[in-house]
Amino acid sequence: MLGPAELGGLLADLGADVIKVEPPHGDYGRQMTWPIIRFSSGDGDASLLSLHVNRGKRSIAIDLRKPEGAQIYLDLVKDADVVIEAMRPGALAKRGLSYERLREVNPRIVFCSISGYGATGPYKDMPSHGIAYDTWAGQVPVVHDEQGFTHMPEHTSVGIHAGPLYGALTILAGVIRARATGEGCYLDVAQSDSAAYFDWYRIESWRAYERPDDEVYGNKSDDYERRAPGTAGMKEGVRYQLYASADGHVLFMASEQAFWKNFAEGVGRPDLFERWPGSTFADHARNNKELQAILTEIFRSKTSEEWIAFGNEHNTPIAPVNTPRTIAHDPQFQHRLPWIPQERLEADMLPLPVKVTDASLPVPERAPDVGQHTDEVLRGAAYDDDRIKELRSTGVVF
DSSP, rough: OOHHHHHHHHHTTTTTOEEEETTTOOOOGGHHHSOEEEEETSSSSHHHHHHTTTTOOEEEEBBBTHHHHHHHHEEEEEEEESSEEOOSTTTGGGGGGOHHHHHHOTTTOOOEEEESSSSSSSTTTTTHHHHHHHTTTSSSSSOOOOSEOOOOOOOOHHHHHHHHHHHHHHHHHHHHHHHHSSEEEEEEEEHHHHHHHHHHHHHHHHTTTTTTTSSOOOOOGGGGGOOGGGGGGGTSSEEEEEEEEESSSEEEESSSSSHHHHHHHHOOOHHHHHHHHEEEEEEETTTHHHHHHHHHHHHHHHHHHHHHHHHTTTTEEEOOOOOOGGGGGOHHHHSSSBOOHHHHSSSSOOSSSOOOOOSSSOOOOOOOOOOTTHHHHHHHHTHHHHEEEEEHHTTTTO
């Protein structure tokens, strides 16, 4: 449920009315992963993951195994733009709620099934968790501990975030098309596909290297030698490299000759440029250990903050090197991504990373409790109070 929940969460952050349809006991994501956040009221708790991906939504709890529950779902679909299937592909169809059935009640519906490996292919029925999409896509290196055991390295999760991003993008295109033509569509989004596509540059580069050397080769500055794709090919770099500062690390990026000259003159070492001017573009001064040793000593002479200021003053690309734990102290982060406070959402959270001019994005409400809006949603679907009471008494809604 995590990928579908984040997909809906992105749309909710943009202002969509997202109705979270839950089973009577709620979805398991409410207690999945750490940390768990105790509610400020002292009554209950939920995982940070659940609080984040479900913020700004409304919740209705329905037992879809009962015919009356399936009918409620169809009634909600009548006025909806989008349905996001938060199960394995085809799970809704088993409850009589297939895309074809939903189109009968709403021809404009955009139906998005987002799952691990998609609705087709040899892996379509395999159970999985989010990290599987990253290992499948070649994004998680195998590492070993001191005893020789393999273990999970720290890495940024890609598939469970890229899938929702591509899903949201395609959903919005589908809605525009549906409003123009009156025709909905079925979208099949695999988080594994999305993880691979997010890394298209490395994957396509390795594919290109399968061709003859005289057809695919490296940069002129590298004497046309092939380098490993992406950052794997930057290990030997010198003018594009990480360096230790007096109090941390910075990323030095003077691969262009003009930037390299600015840096050398700015630190009072024009001789470095005169000796190693390099190529006009894309020159990392690979394997120049003598220069690397000199730069190592130079960068140790200032703090990271001083180097950032130097880069601005001397027009040289130098970037901070933060961690997920320290980035909140970075002034650029504080300016661009002000926390939505825990008083509103039960935990401090990042806003949607988009600035809008001449309009405003909604500030999301706290993720709903299970069935918090059941009555409200049903009334919006033309159910009167007597009918709602009856549905509650028979265990159809909660």
